[in-house]
Every structure is written in C-alpha cells, then in structure tokens.
Amino acid sequence: MNLSPPHPWKVTTARAREIQCELSNRVIRKDRLPAVQFVAGMDVGFEDNGTARAAVAVLRFPELTIHETVIARRKVAFPYVPGLLSFREIPAVMAAFRRLQQMPDLVLCDGQGYAHPRRFGLACHFGVLTGLPAIGVAKSRLIGKHQPVPKLKGRWRQLIDDDEVIGAVLRTRSGVQPVYVSSGHRIxxxxxxxxxxxxxxxxxxxxTTRAAHKLASG
DNA sequence: GCGACAG
DNA sequence: ATCTTGTCGC
Incomplete structure (x- = not known):
C-alpha cells in the first residue's frame, strides 16, 4: 500500500471537489477484504494552535482488545468545509498510519464513506489512498433521506439520495441516536x-472509534 | 433566493 | 471539532 501523500493538500475547494470526482471511480464497494484479525478505529482532534492530532487504535477481532495505538500531529492546512472533510483530516491520518507496526485488515473511519455528494467521503478517500478496506461511521447525516429507524439495536434503514442507496442509518444501541454507515472501500x-x-x-x-477518539482528544 | 451542511 | 454543569432516565 501507499502511505505517502500523493496529492497536494494545499488546494482550493474547487480543486478538491475535482480530485474527489477523479478518485471516486477507484472506490470498490464489493467485499474484497481478508479474514479480519485486526480492526482499526481512527479519529482526529484539533488543538488550539492549529494542529490536527490523528489517532489510530488497532484492536484484535473479534475480541476488541487493544493491540496497538499511535498518534500523529500535523498542522491544519485546510478549513472545514462540508463535503471536503477528508482534505482537512487525511494528512494527519496518513502520518499516523505510517507509524503503525501492525496494519489492520479493516478500518472504521469517523465520518461518511460513500454517503457523500460526490460519493467520496473520508472513508472512501482514506481507503483509495491506502488500499485498505474501510467503512464510514458518522454520528450525523451529511446527505440522504431515510425512513424512521426502529428503536431496537441492530435495526436499520436505507439512506437514499437521488434514488440510490448510499448507506444505512443503523441503531447500534436500543433507544439511542443511530449512526450513519456507508462503504468506504473494498466492502x-x-x-x-x-x-x-x-x-x-x-x-x-x-x-474502535471510542478508543481512537479517546487518544485524539486527551 | 432560501436552507442544509460529516468533523 | 470545541466551549461546558447539571440533569433526566434506565
């Protein structure tokens, strides 16, 4: 896999959208992942001095015990723009993955995957750049419509945009706000x-996300 | 023109 | 994301 940043991060928002369209056709939404022995969670936190702190936690699967954790700091070089989140967070994330001893078989990203205006959210961008299977797990909606989700854990509803199923709104815990799941790459x-x-x-x-979030924050 | 808008 | 105490409910 390629962990070096092949794309300029100092780009205009217009160029960023072009890059998304250019890379979106590389996304694989079929199951092309190995037997999962290690799952990783990744998250990014921001410090006051304009620094992004990316954290990756590799857990054994299915035990979910922590195997390895890494952190990497990078200066923020892109603003937060809805739809362009990956350009703000990926540089630090890539730096963190470069430090990993154990590459995971699957990565759960903190943000959307295919459920994106140009079908290229953070999880897709990360997956295409690294070649690693990735899933987008967002805490809130970016785009798409869906029917009410039953309150029982495990139930879900299709997330639809422009008559296309772009993801799922999943109840991961009974009676609690659902999460937005979508394919990132190779799954x-x-x-x-x-x-x-x-x-x-x-x-x-x-x-996975909780472990990474804990590191990225404090 | 008027909202909506991952983290 | 981040700033922040108490409070409602199982």
Whole structure:
C-alpha cells in the first residue's frame, strides 16, 4: 500500500471537489477484504494552535482488545468545509498510519464513506489512498433521506439520495441516536453493517472509534 | 433566493 | 471539532 501523500493538500475547494470526482471511480464497494484479525478505529482532534492530532487504535477481532495505538500531529492546512472533510483530516491520518507496526485488515473511519455528494467521503478517500478496506461511521447525516429507524439495536434503514442507496442509518444501541454507515472501500454495505455491529458492545459508537477518539482528544 | 451542511 | 454543569432516565 501507499502511505505517502500523493496529492497536494494545499488546494482550493474547487480543486478538491475535482480530485474527489477523479478518485471516486477507484472506490470498490464489493467485499474484497481478508479474514479480519485486526480492526482499526481512527479519529482526529484539533488543538488550539492549529494542529490536527490523528489517532489510530488497532484492536484484535473479534475480541476488541487493544493491540496497538499511535498518534500523529500535523498542522491544519485546510478549513472545514462540508463535503471536503477528508482534505482537512487525511494528512494527519496518513502520518499516523505510517507509524503503525501492525496494519489492520479493516478500518472504521469517523465520518461518511460513500454517503457523500460526490460519493467520496473520508472513508472512501482514506481507503483509495491506502488500499485498505474501510467503512464510514458518522454520528450525523451529511446527505440522504431515510425512513424512521426502529428503536431496537441492530435495526436499520436505507439512506437514499437521488434514488440510490448510499448507506444505512443503523441503531447500534436500543433507544439511542443511530449512526450513519456507508462503504468506504473494498466492502459492501451489508458486510459493513455486520462489522460495525460486531464492534459495538455497550455504547453507541464502535469500540474502535471510542478508543481512537479517546487518544485524539486527551 | 432560501436552507442544509460529516468533523 | 470545541466551549461546558447539571440533569433526566434506565
């Protein structure tokens, strides 16, 4: 896989959107992942001095015990623009992955995957750049419509945009706000939903995401 | 023109 | 994302 940044991060928002359209055709939404022994969670936090702090937590699967954690800091070189989140967070994330000893078989990203205006959210961008299977697990909606989701854990509804199923709104815990799941790279939506549920124990967010979030924040 | 808008 | 205490509910 290629962990070096092949794209300029100092780009205009217009150029960023072009890059998304150019790379979106490289996204694979079929199950092309190995037997999962290690799952990773990744998240990015921001410090006051304009620094992004990316954290990656690699957990054993299906035990979900922590195997390895890494952190990387990078100066923020792109503003937060809805639809262009990956350009703000990926540089730090790539730096963090470069430090990993154990590459995971699957990565759960904190943000959308295919459920994106140009079908190229953070999880897709990350997956295409690294070649690693990835899933987008967002805490809130970017685009798409959906029917009410039953309150029972495990139930879900299709997330639809322009008559296309772009993801799923999944209840990872009964009676709690659902999460938005979508393919990032090398994994289908049904399989993505299975893995997300397999990574959720007693909280709304996957243990992978929780572990990474904990590192990226404090 | 008027909202909506991952983190 | 980040700023922040108490509070409602199982």
């Amino acid at each position: 289908s939506l049904p399989t993505a939903i299975e893995y997300v549920l397999a990574c959720c124990t007693k909280y709304r967010l996957p243990e």
